[in-house]
Amino acid sequence: MQKELWKGNEAIAEAAVRAGCKAYFGYPITPQNEIPEYMSHRMPETGGVFLQAESEVAAINMVYGASAAGVRAMTSSSSPGISLKQEGISYLIGAELPAVIVNMMRGGPGLGTIQAGQADYFQATRAPGHGDGHMIVLAPSGIQEAVDLVADAFDMADIYRNPVMILADGMIGQMMEPIVWKEREAVALPPKDWAALGREAPGKTHFVTSLRLQSPENERFNQELTGKYQRIADKETRWEEIDCQDADLIIVAYGTTSRICQSAARKLRQEGIKVGIFRPITLWPYPYEALRKAAQQQSVKAVLTVEMSSGQMVEDVRLAMCGLKPTPFYGRTGGMIPETDDVADKVRQILQEVKP
Amino acid sequence: MSQIVYQRSPGLQDVETHYCPGCHHGIIHKLIAEVLTEMDLLDTAVGVCPVGCSVLAGNYINCDFIEAAHGRAPAVATGVKRTHPELPVFTYQGDGDLASIGAAEIMHAAMRGERFTTIFINNAIYGMTGGQMAPTTLEGQKSTTSQSGRTRELHGLPVRMAEMLSTLDGMAYAERVCVADIPSLNKAKRAIKKAFTLQMQGIGFTFIEVLSTCPTNWGMSAVDAGKWVKSNMTQYYPLGVVKDVEVQA
Amino acid sequence: MKAKVTFNLDRCKGCGLCVSVCPKHILWLDETVTNVKGYHPSGISDQDKCIACGNCAKICPDSVITVEKLDEEKK
Numbered sequence: 200m201q202k203e204l205w206k207g208n209e210a211i212a213e214a215a216v217r218a219g220c221k222a223y224f225g226y227p228i229t230p231q232n233e234i235p236e237y238m239s240h241r242m243p244e245t246g247g248v249f250l251q252a253e254s255e256v257a258a259i260n261m262v263y264g265a266s267a268a269g270v271r272a273m274t275s276s277s278s279p280g281i282s283l284k285q286e287g288i289s290y291l292i293g294a295e296l297p298a299v300i301v302n303m304m305r306g307g308p309g310l311g312t313i314q315a316g317q318a319d320y321f322q323a324t325r326a327p328g329h330g331d332g333h334m335i336v337l338a339p340s341g342i343q344e345a346v347d348l349v350a351d352a353f354d355m356a357d358i359y360r361n362p363v364m365i366l367a368d369g370m371i372g373q374m375m376e377p378i379v380w381k382e383r384e385a386v387a388l389p390p391k392d393w394a395a396l397g398r399e400a401p402g403k404t405h406f407v408t409s410l411r412l413q414s415p416e417n418e419r420f421n422q423e424l425t426g427k428y429q430r431i432a433d434k435e436t437r438w439e440e441i442d443c444q445d446a447d448l449i450i451v452a453y454g455t456t457s458r459i460c461q462s463a464a465r466k467l468r469q470e471g472i473k474v475g476i477f478r479p480i481t482l483w484p485y486p487y488e489a490l491r492k493a494a495q496q497q498s499v500k501a502v503l504t505v506e507m508s509s510g511q512m513v514e515d516v517r518l519a520m521c522g523l524k525p526t527p528f529y530g531r532t533g534g535m536i537p538e539t540d541d542v543a544d545k546v547r548q549i550l551q552e553v554k555p
Numbered sequence: 556m557s558q559i560v561y562q563r564s565p566g567l568q569d570v571e572t573h574y575c576p577g578c579h580h581g582i583i584h585k586l587i588a589e590v591l592t593e594m595d596l597l598d599t600a601v602g603v604c605p606v607g608c609s610v611l612a613g614n615y616i617n618c619d620f621i622e623a624a625h626g627r628a629p630a631v632a633t634g635v636k637r638t639h640p641e642l643p644v645f646t647y648q649g650d651g652d653l654a655s656i657g658a659a660e661i662m663h664a665a666m667r668g669e670r671f672t673t674i675f676i677n678n679a680i681y682g683m684t685g686g687q688m689a690p691t692t693l694e695g696q697k698s699t700t701s702q703s704g705r706t707r708e709l710h711g712l713p714v715r716m717a718e719m720l721s722t723l724d725g726m727a728y729a730e731r732v733c734v735a736d737i738p739s740l741n742k743a744k745r746a747i748k749k750a751f752t753l754q755m756q757g758i759g760f761t762f763i764e765v766l767s768t769c770p771t772n773w774g775m776s777a778v779d780a781g782k783w784v785k786s787n788m789t790q791y792y793p794l795g796v797v798k799d800v801e802v803q804a
Numbered sequence: 805m806k807a808k809v810t811f812n813l814d815r816c817k818g819c820g821l822c823v824s825v826c827p828k829h830i831l832w833l834d835e836t837v838t839n840v841k842g843y844h845p846s847g848i849s850d851q852d853k854c855i856a857c858g859n860c861a862k863i864c865p866d867s868v869i870t871v872e873k874l875d876e877e878k879k
């Protein structure tokens with residue numbers, strides 16, 4: 200397999216095309232503009248549909264339409280644009296439609312900045328849209344992983360009939376890294392016999408909808424969704440543990456932040472401080488059990504969460520830990536990127552403070 | 556020996572509708588059902604229903620349907636038609652759905668000349684939510700959010716969607732009709748048929764604005780409401796062909 | 805009798821649109837009758853006068869009415 204140098208945004212777009220994405224609808228917003236730009240010529244080349252929609256709202260609804268008609272469809276945006284898509288995402292969840300949504304996070308709130316951030320964690324994992332329901336949220340830490348996760352995202356979306364989000368930050372979109380296009384094993388996919396692309400017979404029509412006016416029916420549906428999400432949690436939860444064995448302290452971080460923390464960990468190892476990295480890959484479903492297990496080791500004195508936000512994933516870490524060990528937080532936000540040395544300082548400070 | 560002059564169209568599902576007595580939705584649904592039956596498009600048609608009284612249209616017309624979020628039907632239809640250009644696709648939208656929250660979506664669909672048909676039900680009020688003012692509510696007309704009547708100073712004058720959208724090159728055919736009496740109803744059916752015919756020929760975006768009633772929220776009988784369409788609404792919203800590219804060409 | 809007009813009475817919502825478009829004025833809402841929905845359904849007062857124009861059936865929002873034209877021989 201030949202290594203190729205790709206820019207993150209373009210690699211993600213190409214990965215979608217290779218995964219059989221046949222419709223892309225998007226809107227310009229920094230720092231993900233290369234995705235619609237790349238798709239504007241690549242989609243027609245591969246017999247797919249590209250349209251720059253009039254807004255992010257329109258784009259997610261075009262995805263909804265294409266998906267309802269049985270097509271693998273995708274959109275991408277960045278934080279403020281994802282807010283606009285929340286209504287559409289709720290409708291996708293309610294209508295049980297597959298879709299892939301890419302969020303290249305930037306600093307917020309509001310218009311914020313165009314620099315990278317991780318402050319959409321709550322939005323992605325807690326409130327993809329109104330109502331009960333979840334998106335599967337995948338967090339790559341580099342371009343190779345992003346490319347692999349995009350392919351997984353389309354499969355998961357079809358298997359579970361649910362929207363899936365690739366939650367990355369602006370750095371992943373903008374940087375360039377060498378990647379390989381891996382051969383993937385074909386996955387067994389359920390038929391889309393529910394799709395609205397022509398009725399089966401008079402009186403046997405498909406009605407793709409999220410409207411369930413009768414509350415008992417709506418409750419039943421929500422219970423089925425809960426069952427679906429449990430199945431997803433059982434089967435699809437992913438994480439990576441790096442040097443967590445006998446660690447003095449575990450850092451929990453995802454995306455680019457996890458790589459910065461890995462650099463800090465390597466530095467600290469040279470001083471004899473054993474720092475492990477626990478890197479969630481699925482932010483929803485979150486690897487609560489695995490995290491708690493890693494933290495239960497006697498050597499671990501604290502579990503530090505590092506994020507590019509004011510502290511969002513730290514709440515899931517604290518939920519996993521239930522007070523078992525101290526769970527401090529370190530973050531930079533508003534588009535600022537944590538520095539390796541600052542993370543290392545924080546680790547040293549924590550280990551000082553927890554000494555008996 | 557007898558010959559059927561009129562019976563329930565097979566283009567309708569054999570169910571009762573939730574619409575109020577005399578609501579024109581029922582009539583317009585029938586016209587669409589009849590047109591799709593006559594054009595043999597029921598097997599492949601995909602309708603997109605809005606948020607509003609006709610949110611359940613997918614249960615009434617005998618073809619596939621997709622429920623859209625409020626105002627987003629043209630975007631949903633774009634997603635379907637662009638990926639499946641061979642399917643007859645249509646949106647069915649009320650005046651709040653299309654002219655208020657969905658103004659951007661319908662404008663851009665017309666601008667792009669999307670090859671689907673929009674049936675726009677203009678009854679100058681928000682029906683489902685209980686009678687609030689719509690972008691098409693007439694000057695002086697009372698609603699629950701314009702209880703002294705719509706005024707130019709406070710609310711601006713209502714919007715004529717067929718004319719406004721027809722300024723766009725992508726609009727291939729726009730006609731305003733009503734179903735308040737039999738001659739008008741016959742014209743409305745012909746207009747809907749023309750719209751679908753042009754869609755299947757791939758000519759461009761087709762738009763039929765149907766002036767309709769809301770007896771419940773207008774506070775009138777169904778019969779009086781029909782008369783009000785002709786006496787009041789057609790003054791501001793003239794019936795007739797607004798744009799026809801084939802004529803202009 | 806030129807025509808036969810039948811009503812699916814239980815689906816009628818008593819809106820009166822059919823009454824308003826009948827050119828022979830032979831349709832009415834019978835206020836002595838209530839259907840299963842509680843409406844006064846429409847009915848035809850004089851089938852012999854019906855010319856089978858179909859107006860009533862065309863305008864009915866609920867497709868309650870079926871109109872048949874009978875052959876002239878059958879009197």
